[in-house]
Amino acid sequence: MxxxxxxxxxxxxxxxxxxxxxxxxxxxxxxxxxxxxxxxxxxxxxxxxxxxxxxxxxxxxxxxxxxxxxxxxxxxxxxxxxxxxxxxxxxxxxxxxxxxxxxxxxxxxxxxxxxxxxxxxxxxxxxxxxxxxxxxxxxxxxxxxxxxxxxxxxxxxxxxxxxxxxxxxxxxxxxxxxxxxxxxxxxxxxxxxxxxxxxxxxxxxxxxxxxxxxxxxxxxxxxxxDELPTPADPAAALEATTAFWVDWSSRVEVHDQHDQAVLRSLMVLRALTHGRTGGIVAAPTTSLPEEFGGSRNWDYRYTWLRDAALTIEALIAHDFTDGALHWRNWLLRAVAGDLDQVQIMYGIAGERQLPESELQHLGGYEGSKPVRIGNGAAGQYQADVIGEVMLALAALRDAGVPEGEYSWGLQKNLLRFCEQNLDRKGHGIWEMRGEAEYFVHGRVMMWAAFDQGVRAVEEQGLEGPAERWRGLRDRLREEIMDRGFNDELNSFTQTYSNTEVDASLLQLPHTGFVAYDDPKMLGTVARIETDLQEEHGLLHRYRTASGLDGLEGHEYPFLICTFWLVEQYAFSGRIEDATALLDQLTSYANDVGLYAEEYDPVSARLAGNFPQAFSHLGFIRAADAVTKAKLDLRSRLE
CATH class of the missing domain: 2.70.98 (Beta-galactosidase; Chain A, domain 5)
Structure with a gap:
């Protein structure tokens, strides 16, 4: 057959x-x-x-x-x-x-x-x-x-x-x-x-x-x-399913097609959240390729702390704090125990063992092999993760949700983990499988972790060693500016040891480390446009030709990177560029409003795992940024 x-x-x-x-x-x-x-x-x-x-x-x-x-x-x-x-x-x-x-x-x-x-x-x-x-x-x-x-x-x-x-x-x-x-x-x-x-x-x-x-x-x-179950009654199930989704989405007002797209993306984030555990999967699929016919095929059916944290920020921004609390409880369970055991990702219920293996008998999507289950990146150290989590939990506090009995203790433990790994090299946000490096994005996220700890003590009255955290934060800032910014190129760099740029650098202003319109940031954006933006205006994560990732082959532009560029344009005064690029990206969603991880503009096809939480949260943030920038401009002109 x-x-x-x-x-x-x-x-x-x-x-x-x-x-x-x-x-x-x-x-x-x-x-x-x-x-x-x-x-x-x-x-x-x-x-x-x-x-x-x-x-x-x-x-x-x-x-x-x-x-x-x-x-x-x-x-x-x-x-x-x-x-x-x-x-x-x-x-x-x-x-x-x-x-x-x-x-x-x-x-x-x-x-x-x-x-x-x-x-x-x-x-x-x-x-x-x-x-x-x-x-x-x-x-x-x-x-x-x-x-x-x-x-x-x-x-x-x-x-x-x-x-x-x-x-x-x-x-x-x-x-x-x-x-x-x-x-x-x-x-x-x-x-x-x-x-x-x-x-x-x-x-x-x-x-x-x-x-x-x-x-x-x-x-x-x-x-x-088990004994045979009683199947759902179709008519009753249809009514209950409709009521469930309509009730959850009812707080989002929809006035036009743009609002409808934001609503659908918020619903995708909800759909990828496990209802019982609160774990948020990066995507419901495995091994959909980053390049058709290639070998960059990974299993995304797990909960990355980073992806989940960014998802929670997007949900909080739209007043879905209930989902954020569910995830915070998941986090308390998953990260419990010895600080040395903190991982970048877990199973949906907090499982720690996610061994990676290959299914040789499956031909792969578009012949892309190997087909993988499990994910070996679970054993990596990535310096940015704790910062992402601290930013999300700070957003939850800022939304008026008080810390629970254990949640602030968890955050103090996470900051101790950061301190213990302060001088450790990592594999970066993109899970490079080459040699560990000091990635500038990761170092800035460590700065952000300590910065949020200081904020929690000074602004919200929580207990903690704010002076020590402030010292570590300031040390990181000095280090990053000395080793992670190239004065000659007027740009932040991908790592301390190279002069490449990386799309993750677009996240630096989001942490508060640098302003969107700071000359250093604008210089970095100019280099990203030159080195990573292809002819259709989409961004690659980094230059795969550099060999830093330790993988064969190449990949299509990543949608979240281009959504980050929209955000950067909007908040640095390039509102027309932001609007045009957002309109272009909106057209890449399929007819029911779903995005994959990547988009190949040559074949006009979605690629990578699908639908992708990263892409949808990126769209929400980009759309929110354009809306806010336009409102701010209108207010200044009135």
Whole structure:
């Protein structure tokens, strides 16, 4: 079978939409194929992995026979995806969603025929454990209900599919449902109930619907050793899911398309937050390449302290302090213990061991190999991380949320960690896999950590060794200006040992270390524009040709870097440049408002893990900066 689909081309990332129950995040293509799904958590082994290979690696395609998509959208203020299909004989609407909940993981697919007659077909291929375990499938009847379903089991995992019955591809047959005709091609060797003892490689079925008729399928994950779950009631689940998302997003006012884009980005950040633990994943995917066909492919289904902290800042700026508190509690649990054990990233519940390995049997997105699970960067030291966390927690205090019993103690411990590692080289914000260096961005973030400690004592009356922190802060400033700024080039540099520039330097004003319009910063921006900005106006993180990252190949421009440039333009008086660049970047989101990590302007394609929290929080900050700069300018002119 694999040889027959070897020529399969990867679906462009912009064709995918995200679903979320704040536990996992499947991707469904415009053509109705769910090509990526991990149950029950974002970082669980996949059950559908066609995204990283081909259909034989697992998917669930639901679509009208000979149909075409005429529109798709999220229902307003939700992650409920509505796709409208048209055929020569009728029109159907497919609604895909995951009901949020703590006790069960369900994926609901509802089909409604709104005109004429339409035949809906399924192609379901369940592949547990990253395609390393094909399931045994059998028919089941749920005790005390009239629900018939298919139970697929492999090792510790089980999936129950409830709804009009699908059938093994090799053994299709006729078995009418009450009120609905099921049409199948008969197999000469098939039998109506012949699921027992068979390893199912593919389940299919075709279901005719007429105007006013509908059909629902619910796929429910559960541990294989547990009793069969009761699948979600589709109608009730749709109502509850709508209410959940609308209630959360109701505090954001939407007046125009720009506001709508900000709202969607805020909702993406919420969708990537695990509802039970508070851990925020960088993305729901792994190994989507930074260069098509390349090897820079990483697993982003974990919680980076930096990414989460920046996400929290964006949420606080829009009055979502509840999510910030949830994350602060996660942080207290994850970082608990010996200070020497502080990591840059953790599992969703605070797991510390994230061993990196390669799945050689998967072909990779656009042939990009290796496909990786786990992330070896968890063992790196990155000097900026504590500063990012301290800035986020300071923003939470500034928003009026008092410190909890342990949260200020945690921050003092983090500052002790900074002090203990004051002279330690690191691998930088971009997780270089070359030699450790003194990255200027990281050193400035250490300065910011101590600066926030001083602020907390002096401005908010918290207890701590402010004099010692002030001394360390001042020492770092002097060091950075002496070793991290090149007077001849009038620019901050990437590291103390080179004269390269790095897009992360655009974050220096955000910490308060230097003003946006300081001549030193403007000189740095000029060099970044010269060295890192490509012809379409997008920024690379750094020059990969320098060899500092220790990796082969190159990468496309990173969206968050260009969003940082928008912010810099806006706050340094270049409002027209900021507005034009933001408008350009806004056009790179797909039709349902999602950004990947990168964008290739040559092929006009999204690249890297998708959707990416970093990109969405960068968009929010950039949009906020342009809005504020325009308001400030208008106020000065009045």
């Amino acid at each position: 694999r040889d027959q689909v070897a020529e399969h081309l990867s679906t462009p990332l912009e064709e995918y939409a995200l679903l979320s129950d704040m536990g996992t995040g499947p991707l469904v293509s415009r053509e109705g194929s769910i090509d990526w799904l991990c149950f029950p958590r974002f970082d669980s082994p996949s059950v559908f992995a066609a995204l990283l290979g081909n259909p034989e690696d697992g998917r669930w395609k639901l679509s009208p026979v000979n149909g075409e998509v005429i529109s798709r959208r999220y229902l307003p203020r939700t992650f409920i995806l509505e796709t409208t299909w048209r055929t020569a004989t009728g029109t159907v609407v497919v609604t895909d969603f995951l009901p949020p909940g703590d006790t069960q993981s369900d994926l609901v697919r509802r089909v409604e025929c709104v005109s004429g007659t339409v035949e809906v077909e399924h192609d379901l291929r369940i592949r547990f454990d990253y395609v390393r375990a094909k399931p045994w499938t059998r028919r089941v009847d749920l005790d005390g209900t009239d629900i018939r379903g298919l139970l697929s089991v492999a090792g510790p995992d089980a999936l129950l599919l409830a709804g009009p019955l699908l059938h093994p591809y090799e053994e299709q047959q006729v078995e009418p449902q009450a009120g609905m005709e099921e049409r199948h091609e008969a197999s000469p060797e098939g039998h109506a109930d012949d699921y027992q003892g068979a390893v199912s490689t593919r389940l299919t079925g075709q279901f005719p619907l007429s105007a006013g008729e509908s059909a629902d399928w619910v796929l429910t994950w559960h541990p294989s050793h």
